[in-house]
Amino acid sequence: MLRPFHAYRYSRSLGFDFSNLIAPPYDVLDESGKGELLQKNEFNIVDVDLPHLPAKTVGPDETYASANTRLQQWISDGVLERDHRAAFYPYEQTYTTHKRAHHRRGFFALVKLHPFGSGDVVPHEQTYKGPIEDRLKLMRATGMQMSPIFGLFNDPKNEVTSALFASVGKPDISATLQGVKNDLWNVFDAAVESKVIDLMKGRPIYIADGHHRYTTALQYQRECEIAAGGSGDPGQASVLPPAHPANYCLFCLVSMQDSGLHIMPTHRMVSSIREFDMQRFVKAVEPHFVVKEAMKMAADEQSMLHIPQHGFGLFDGAAKKMYTLLPKGTDPLKETHASQSATWRRLDVAVLQHYLIEQVLQPVFNGGDEVVRGYSPDVASAVSQTNGEKYRIALLLRPTPLNALVELGKTGEVMPQKSTYFYPKLATGLVMAGLR
Numbered sequence: 001m002l003r004p005f006h007a008y009r010y011s012r013s014l015g016f017d018f019s020n021l022i023a024p025p026y027d028v029l030d031e032s033g034k035g036e037l038l039q040k041n042e043f044n045i046v047d048v049d050l051p052h053l054p055a056k057t058v059g060p061d062e063t064y065a066s067a068n069t070r071l072q073q074w075i076s077d078g079v080l081e082r083d084h085r086a087a088f089y090p091y092e093q094t095y096t097t098h099k100r101a102h103h104r105r106g107f108f109a110l111v112k113l114h115p116f117g118s119g120d121v122v123p124h125e126q127t128y129k130g131p132i133e134d135r136l137k138l139m140r141a142t143g144m145q146m147s148p149i150f151g152l153f154n155d156p157k158n159e160v161t162s163a164l165f166a167s168v169g170k171p172d173i174s175a176t177l178q179g180v181k182n183d184l185w186n187v188f189d190a191a192v193e194s195k196v197i198d199l200m201k202g203r204p205i206y207i208a209d210g211h212h213r214y215t216t217a218l219q220y221q222r223e224c225e226i227a228a229g230g231s232g233d234p235g236q237a238s239v240l241p242p243a244h245p246a247n248y249c250l251f252c253l254v255s256m257q258d259s260g261l262h263i264m265p266t267h268r269m270v271s272s273i274r275e276f277d278m279q280r281f282v283k284a285v286e287p288h289f290v291v292k293e294a295m296k297m298a299a300d301e302q303s304m305l306h307i308p309q310h311g312f313g314l315f316d317g318a319a320k321k322m323y324t325l326l327p328k329g330t331d332p333l334k335e336t337h338a339s340q341s342a343t344w345r346r347l348d349v350a351v352l353q354h355y356l357i358e359q360v361l362q363p364v365f366n367g368g369d370e371v372v373r374g375y376s377p378d379v380a381s382a383v384s385q386t387n388g389e390k391y392r393i394a395l396l397l398r399p400t401p402l403n404a405l406v407e408l409g410k411t412g413e414v415m416p417q418k419s420t421y422f423y424p425k426l427a428t429g430l431v432m433a434g435l436r
Contacts, residue, residue, distance in 0.1 A: 001200060002110070002111060002112070002196070002200045003086070003109065003110050003112075003197070004086040004088050004187075005086050005087070005248075005433050006082050006087075006434070007433065008075070008081070008083075008144070008432040009432070010043075010080060012173070017041075017175075018175035019177065021043060021044055022177050022428060023044060023050075023177070023428045024177065024425050024427070024428065025147055026046070026050040027055045027131070028055075028425065029055055030055070031053050045428050045429030046428075047067070048068075048070055049146045049147055051063045051138065052064070055134075056131040056134060057130055058130060058134045058137065059134070059137070064138050064140070064142070068141040071142050071144065080432070082434070083186070085188050087187055088109050088187045088196060089109075089184055089185065089187070089430075090105070090107045090168055090184070090187060091105070091106050091107055091183070091184055091252060091430070092105045092171075093180050093181065093182055093427075094180065094183070095423070096179070097262065103260045104254060104260030105161050105258055105260065106161070106253050106254035106255070107161070107164050107196075108251070108252050109253060110248035110251070111249050113218055113221050113247055113249050118234070120203065120205055121151070121204075121205050122405070124206065124211075124404075124405045124408055124409070124414055125415050125417055125418075126414050126416065127211050128212070132212050132216050135213055135216040136219055139220050139435065144434055144435060145432060145433040146429070146432045148210070148251055148252040148428070149207060149210030149214050149249060149251045150207070150209040150210055150251075150422060151206065151210075151251045151253045152256050152261075152402075152405065153200065153205050153256065154255070155203075156257055160199050161258070163192055163195050163196055163199065167192075168185040169185075171184055171185055172184055172185055173430060175427065175430070180427075182430065200253075205253065206409060208254075208405075214249060217249040221247060222234075224244065224246040225239060225246075245434060245436065246435055248433075256402060262422070263400065263402060264378075264399055264422075265377060265398055265399045266376070266377055266418045266420070267375070267378075267379065267397060268357075268375060268382075268395045268397075269373065269375070270374075270393050270395065271374070272366060272372040273371060273393065274365055276316075276365050276393060278291075280365075281360070284360045285356070285360055288327065288330045288332045290326040290328060291314075291323050292326065293324075294323060307396070308327070309327075309398070310327045310346065311325055311398075312324075312397055313325070313394075313395070313397070314396070315383050315386050315393060316393055317387050317388040318392060331345055331346075332345075332355040332359075333345040333351060333354055333355055336354065336355075336359070337350075337354060340413060343404070343408060343413075344411070344413045347400065347404060347419070348397045349416050349418075349419040352397055352416075356395060357371060357373075374391055377421040400420050405420075
């Protein structure tokens with residue numbers, strides 16, 4: 001299921017400031033964000049990991065070919081080097097929230113690919129065609145996995161992380177990105193590697209971030225299978241050698257019990273609403289919610305603690321007023337989504353999407369048309385962007401509980417897109433995995 005790998009890494013002998021070479025995940029960047037990273041250093045990983053903008057859209061073939069040309073030149077010039085020995089790579093991120101320092105520990109490894117539902121990798125969010133095709137074209141062109149998938153595993157005794165960090169010293173690489181310190185080590189110890197592999201056997205890995213990248217890796221594996229003379233059918237025996245690089249995917253694995261694991265909600269800002277009226281909204285949601293005007297506007301993440309379980313906040317940008325939606329204890333999705341489990345129907349993100357947006361906002365205030373949404377994990381940012389012009393209202397919610405990933409994994413159900421926001425994001429550019 002798990003194996004060490006020969007990582008491609010930025011040279012430690014060329015005097016680089018690694019803070020200027022790493023980047024956030026490609027899908028959170030826009031043109032200005034990419035430009036700022038490249039101003040720091042022309043070799044920043046974003047130059048090959050995000051060759052086409054906007055992110056998650058498909059570019060022309062030559063765009064991805066050019067990215068590969070730059071990547072191969074970096075390897076030829078020694079900017080990127082491949083480790084001579086396979087390793088696991090312990091990884092720690094240090095960050096501050098509410099004036100407290102936190103440390104999140106994990107490690108980079110290759111995980112055996114299995115189609116969802118047939119192995120130990122469990123998804124929790126829906127995927128879409130456009131982002132998959134973009135990542136597939138980049139993977140075909142470069143033969144490289146650059147942006148790791150964020151995976152979670154159950155380790156109540158902290159056995160896996162303890163084994164990897166037991167003997168690490170000074171980090172190989174230290175880099176700061178957006179206020180988060182990223183430290184990387186390597187473990188070349190065969191005994192430790194064997195222990196970690198044994199400990200991880202049979203433990204499900206829940207994808208926290210990177211569903212599109214994992215689906216892309218499955219598609220790439222299928223193409224390699226067909227090219228080698230196989231059928232490409234997951235139900236048929238593979239003709240690829242077991243150790244073939246296409247059979248594995250680059251992950252950063254973090255224990256669910258890690259003290260630095262922080263989940264934030266993803267609030268929705270809604271525009272394109274025609275003639276929104278608060279009184280009509282209150283009447284529309286009356287069967288399931290009591291709406292009360294809040295005493296003061298929610299100003300930060302801490303204030304969201306005042307929203308009760310399965311309740312919501314609503315900020316009216318035109319009126320500059322905050323409201324609280326208090327649940328009546330009913331099941332808003334019971335009739336329209338009876339085939340879904342009770343666990344899924346109780347998810348705040350499911351109620352927000354499939355009841356508040358699809359059954360209230362769109363039919364009552366938008367003629368049945370789909371509304372335009374923006375997303376933010378930060379309450380203050382969501383409220384400030386909801387000024388009655390760009391966005392008319394903001395729907396604020398509590399974080400999705402971590403155990404929801406486990407419970408939905410048992411039923412094979414997935415959440416709406418952007419149901420979770422794990423902070424901080426993983427850095428791209430610390431390690432890369434070759435596919436050829």
